[in-house]
Amino acid sequence: MSTELKKALFNISALADLGQAITSENAFHEKIQSVFYVITGTFLANRGAILSYDKSAKKLNTLLQKGFDSADLDRVQPDELMSLGKNEPCLIGTDPVLAVSGAEILVPLWVRDEFIGALLLSGKLTVGPYTLEDLELLNVIANQIAIALNNHSLFMDLAEKLEENRRLYEEMRHIYHGTLQAFAAAIDAKDAYTQNHSHRVAKYSAAIARELGWSEHDVEGIYVAGYLHDVGKLAISNDLLNKVTPFTPEERAEIRKHSTTSHNITSKIKFPWKSVEDMVWHHHERLDGRGYPDKLANESLSDGVRILSLADSFDAMTSQRPYRKKMDVPAAIAELKKCLESQFDNKIMLVFCKVLDKEIKGELPEPDILPHLDKTSDLSVISALLGGIIVELSTPKSGV
Amino acid sequence: MKSVQFNVTSRLDGDVAVIYPKGYLNNLSGESLVIECGIYIGKGITKIVVNFSETDLINSIGISMLLQIIEDLRNIKGTICCTNMSKFLRDTFEMLGLIKHMHVFPVESDALKYLKAGKA
Numbered sequence: 001m002s003t004e005l006k007k008a009l010f011n012i013s014a015l016a017d018l019g020q021a022i023t024s025e026n027a028f029h030e031k032i033q034s035v036f037y038v039i040t041g042t043f044l045a046n047r048g049a050i051l052s053y054d055k056s057a058k059k060l061n062t063l064l065q066k067g068f069d070s071a072d073l074d075r076v077q078p079d080e081l082m083s084l085g086k087n088e089p090c091l092i093g094t095d096p097v098l099a100v101s102g103a104e105i106l107v108p109l110w111v112r113d114e115f116i117g118a119l120l121l122s123g124k125l126t127v128g129p130y131t132l133e134d135l136e137l138l139n140v141i142a143n144q145i146a147i148a149l150n151n152h153s154l155f156m157d158l159a160e161k162l163e164e165n166r167r168l169y170e171e172m173r174h175i176y177h178g179t180l181q182a183f184a185a186a187i188d189a190k191d192a193y194t195q196n197h198s199h200r201v202a203k204y205s206a207a208i209a210r211e212l213g214w215s216e217h218d219v220e221g222i223y224v225a226g227y228l229h230d231v232g233k234l235a236i237s238n239d240l241l242n243k244v245t246p247f248t249p250e251e252r253a254e255i256r257k258h259s260t261t262s263h264n265i266t267s268k269i270k271f272p273w274k275s276v277e278d279m280v281w282h283h284h285e286r287l288d289g290r291g292y293p294d295k296l297a298n299e300s301l302s303d304g305v306r307i308l309s310l311a312d313s314f315d316a317m318t319s320q321r322p323y324r325k326k327m328d329v330p331a332a333i334a335e336l337k338k339c340l341e342s343q344f345d346n347k348i349m350l351v352f353c354k355v356l357d358k359e360i361k362g363e364l365p366e367p368d369i370l371p372h373l374d375k376t377s378d379l380s381v382i383s384a385l386l387g388g389i390i391v392e393l394s395t396p397k398s399g400v
Numbered sequence: 401m402k403s404v405q406f407n408v409t410s411r412l413d414g415d416v417a418v419i420y421p422k423g424y425l426n427n428l429s430g431e432s433l434v435i436e437c438g439i440y441i442g443k444g445i446t447k448i449v450v451n452f453s454e455t456d457l458i459n460s461i462g463i464s465m466l467l468q469i470i471e472d473l474r475n476i477k478g479t480i481c482c483t484n485m486s487k488f489l490r491d492t493f494e495m496l497g498l499i500k501h502m503h504v505f506p507v508e509s510d511a512l513k514y515l516k517a518g519k520a
Contacts, residue, residue, distance in 0.1 A: 006495040014460040017426070021461075026428075034428055034461060041464030044496060046471050125467055126497035 011137050014042040018141055022148045035145060036064050039121070042141075043134060047102050047122030052149055053078055053115050060117060063149075067122060072100040081118050086110035087142040089135045105130055107138060109146035116146045116153070184227045187234060191241045193321050194230075200372045202226030204311035207368035208348060211355040212303070221273025222304055229280045229308060232261025244322045259284050260293045279304040283312055286343045306345040310336065310352060313344070318373065329377045330385050337389055350393040357386040405429065408436045416447045416515050418508060422454040425462030437469045446478035449511045453484035458492060470501050479503065481511035 021034035032050060040048045047067030051060040060081075062073050084090055089107045092100070100106075104123040109116040119142055124130070130138075184198035191197075206223040214222070233241060236258055240251055247255060263281035271277075282296055282305045289297030291309075301309075317332040327335065333353070340346055359367035360383045406423035417440035421433050437448055448469070458466075473480050481503040485493070493499045505511040 003495055006491060010460075010492065010495065017460045030428060037428075037461040037464040039460075040467065041460035041462065044463070044467060044498070046467055125470065125501065128497065 007133070011042070011133070014038060014137070015140065015144075017042075018144055022144060028152050031148070032064055035148065036066075039119070039141060039145075040066070042137070043121055043130070044124040044126050045121040046125050047120075049073055049100075049103075049120040050117065050145065050149075051076065051120070052117040052153070063117070065120075067102060068120065069101055072103075073120075076100060076118065076120075078115065081106070081108040082115050084108045087139055087146060089130070089138040089142070091130070105138070107142040109142055109149065111146045111150040114150065116149045119145060180224060180227045183231060187230050190233055190236075190238055193242070194319065196372075197315055197319060198227050198230055200315045201229060201308070201311045203368040203372065204315060204352075205307050207355050207359075208307045208311065208352050209304075211351045211358075212307075212348075217273065221271070221276055222279060222307060224271065224273060225276045225279040225283075225304065225308055226311065228266055228276070229262060229283050229312060230258060231265050231280070232258035232263075234265075235261045242322060246323065256284070256292050275302060275304050278302065279308050283308040285309065287345060288342045291343075301345075303345075303348070306348045310344050310348050313339075314352070315372075326374075329373050329382050333382070333385055333389070346393055350390060353386045353389045353393070357383055357390065360386075406432070408432045410436050410440070412440075412445075413512055414516060415445065416449060416512060417445045418449045418451060418512070420451050420454065424457045424459075425455055425465065426457065426459040427461055430462050430465045434465050434468045434472075438472065441472055441476060441478070446473070446476055447481075447515045448473060448478065449481045449483060449508060449515070451483050451508045452486070452489055453508075456486040456488060458489055463492075463496065463498070466498070470498070474501075479515065481505055481515065483508045483511045 017038045018035060021031055021038055024031060024034070026034070036048060036050060040046070049065035049068050050063045051073065052063050053059075054061055058078065060073075060076055060078050062070065065073060084106075085108070087107060087110055089105050092103055092106050100120060102122050103120045105121045107119040109118055119138075121138075181199070184202070188194050188197050188199075202223045203226070205226040206219050209219045209222045210216075236255060240247075240254060243251070259281055263277050266277040266280050269276075279302070282291075282294065282301065285291035285294065285296045285301055285305060286309075287298055287301065287306075289295050314332055314336060317327045317335055318329060320326045336344055336349060336352075340349055355364070356369050358364050359370040360379050406421070406425060406427070406429040408422070409420045411418050411420075417437070419433065419436055419440075421430075423429075425433065433450075437450075440448060450469075470480055472478075480501075482493070483505045484507060485504065490499075490504070493502070493504075503511065503514065505514065
């Protein structure tokens with residue numbers, strides 16, 4: 001086989017090596033390192049550099065280099081290279097503008113009309129000159145490298161935009177929650193006795209839903225429903241809400257309108273979570289169908305409604321009201337248990353007891369219920385009570 | 401053909417480091433060859449024998465690694481001897497003109513004899 005044929009085969013093999021390096025699943029810096037080795041190995045150049053163009057800073061950055069003076073590379077002006085042929089190797093010779101000590105050949109890298117960077121190579125270790133075939137091969141290689149660099153740059157731009165979008169989404173979410181909290185504060189401010197009630201109901205509901213295995217998206221939905229469940233109270237007069245004496249039937253009917261008003265308000269909002277308005281609407285329904293506004297019962301009540309109903313009642317019981325004193329935590333838990341099956345759901349009660357017990361035992365890093373309970377509560381008593389209920393509700397009923 | 405993961409072993413014979421690359425010298429794992437030689441050069445060794453008996457094939461990436469070793473040794477006025485080369489390896493080095501930058505021997509013992517005779 002003639003030397004020319006062997007050289008041609010070696011060149012074809014080098015192009016295959018380049019393709020393999022560029023299309024490998026390696027990280028970008030490994031890819032570019034392999035590409036660099038392919039080029040220096042193919043042309044026997046003991047020095048080389050791959051520079052990439054930073055469009056925003058209008059400067060060339062050294063991606064990889066071997067053997068050149070970094071300061072020399074920093075002096076290469078992109079504007080000077082842009083006037084040269086696209087992906088056409090040019091011999092540097094004595095051109096002072098392109099002078100990088102030790103560099104013999106320079107290729108400006110382009111993809112279509114986009115300047116991507118440059119490739120620099122020293123003379124060959126074997127001292128011989130770059131042949132016409134070498135320059136043609138270098139042109140093909142330059143095209144491939146330019147595309148690889150451009151693809152990486154596009155990918156990085158995309159990743160940056162994705163990150164920016166994620167950041168904006170988080171900001172919007174933050175603002176959204178801030179708005180909800182402001183709304184909740186407005187609701188709770190109408191009634192001196194229910195300060196932070198919406199906040200606590202949101203927290204309790206989210207804790208139960210999370211323990212029940214809901215996705216974080218759905219947990220966020222019930223958290224929002226907790227914040228907004230009493231938004232309809234904005235339409236009720238302060239005098240009525242803060243009345244100390246028992247309500248008349250008319251007044252009770254007026255108060256009971258608030259869940260429907262809450263639904264009417266929230267249904268105007270396009271929430272990214274399902275069923276927020278449904279949970280808000282029916283949080284005063286009961287399993288036995290004696291709740292309001294629609295007297296829904298059993299299967300008609302979603303888990304979300306059942307959670308919100310229990311969380312709302314538990315907080316109402318453990319909060320001071322104008323017409324009664326607040327219950328202590330064990331009494332409130334006992335009351336919830338008494339109302340199981342008629343008002344509250346066994347499964348939700350079991351999960352509520354489990355999550356509160358875990359919080360008391362320090363098994364949850366960020367407790368949602370415990371920090372809002374009466375600080376004078378005897379936690380060992382509560383824990384024992386919860387333990388008993390957990391065993392009872394976890395045990396299948398006999399005779400079924 | 402079953403591909404062998406490239407690896408390098410070595411031994412010191414007097415003041416000569418003998419390096420044994422094993423496998424296809426065609427990707428970044430070939431850097432271990434440069435690193436192994438660099439360790440000996442760092443210790444003041446200036447004579448290196450690369451025994452290619454278990455490396456039949458090399459590509460442009462492998463050539464680049466070899467260039468690095470040749471240059472590192474040239475910088476310290478050292479000597480590189482290549483032995484036990486397959487026909488493919490020898491033809492490739494010849495075609496590229498690399499053969500002028502190394503001493504080639506059929507077998508490792510010939511290279512060691514040459515280096516120990518102080519002819520390098």
